[in-house]
Amino acid sequence: MENIFSVADKVVVITGGSGFLGRQYSDALEKAGAKVINWDIETGVDVSEAGSVANAAKGLKRIDILINNAAFNPQVEKKNKAQDNWSSYEKFPLATWRRELEINLTGQQIVVQAVAPRMMKQRKGSIIFIASDLALIGPQNSIYEPGRFKDIAYITSKAGALGLMRSWAAFLGSYGVRANALVPGGMYRNQPDKFVKKNSSLNMLRRMARAGEYNGPIMFLASEASSYMTGACLVVDGGRTAW
Secondary structure (H helix, E strand, O other): OOOOOOOOOOEEEEEOOOOHHHHHHHHHHHHOOOEEEEEOHHHOOOOOOHHHHHHHHHOOOOOOEEEEOOOOOOOOOOOOOOHHHHOOHHHOOHHHHHHHHHHHHHHHHHHHHHHHHHHHHHOOEEEEEEOOHHHOOOOOHHHOOOOOOOOHHHHHHHHHHHHHHHHHHHHHHHHOEEEEEEEEOOEOOOOOHHHHHHHHOOOOOOOOEOOOOOHHHHHHHHOHHHOOOOOOEEEEOOOHHHO
16 A cells, blocks of 8 residues: 555656745655656746747656646735736736736646647656636635735636646546646635634634645645546545535
8 A cells, every 4th residue: 555655756747836835745746756847937937838838848758747736826915916916806907817827727738738748658647737626616705805806817717727637637538647636725824814714714624724735635646546536626625615
């Protein structure tokens, strides 16, 4: 049993690996013996640009695992940044909408198009789409400050990622390549106390996720422990969507 969760010597490509969650996934995989390659704007890879992604993929002979993690998601604690993303929906800027979908959804398609041919040739591989509990439910905007509304482009892109995942799972199944989605809830990252209390009240465990609590599910989806699982959503949200 101890070997079915192994990712030792596996080549992992993760998008957005420099971000809050991406760093956690990357560190956990590296500690488990995987070779992790970070495709992030900080490392020179723009997932919304097909040429940038193609150049990054060009030198890789083998890719065992892809974690489609890159996304733009404005944070509650950053009050002076990305104000447009908190706009009332009837006033949400179209330019912001287009840019977010380019990164969060079109970017996932671009990356899978670059990686899938290698996995198809190998006749093996695991693709993990990072979604959100808000891909399954509507936002509870009362947990935010008055006049702020959870980014509608983010929510839409994460819901779209589930359709993208299922489509690729259906297409890649005959090649032995699996595609699944991790559907996480909110994670604590020093948000204001009032927000944390309200957010925690929305799930059955009455708390936000702690740093590192999504690493186990990532290992499961990446490894042979989930060898007969494809086209599925692994929901890890403290029970929020079960209510």
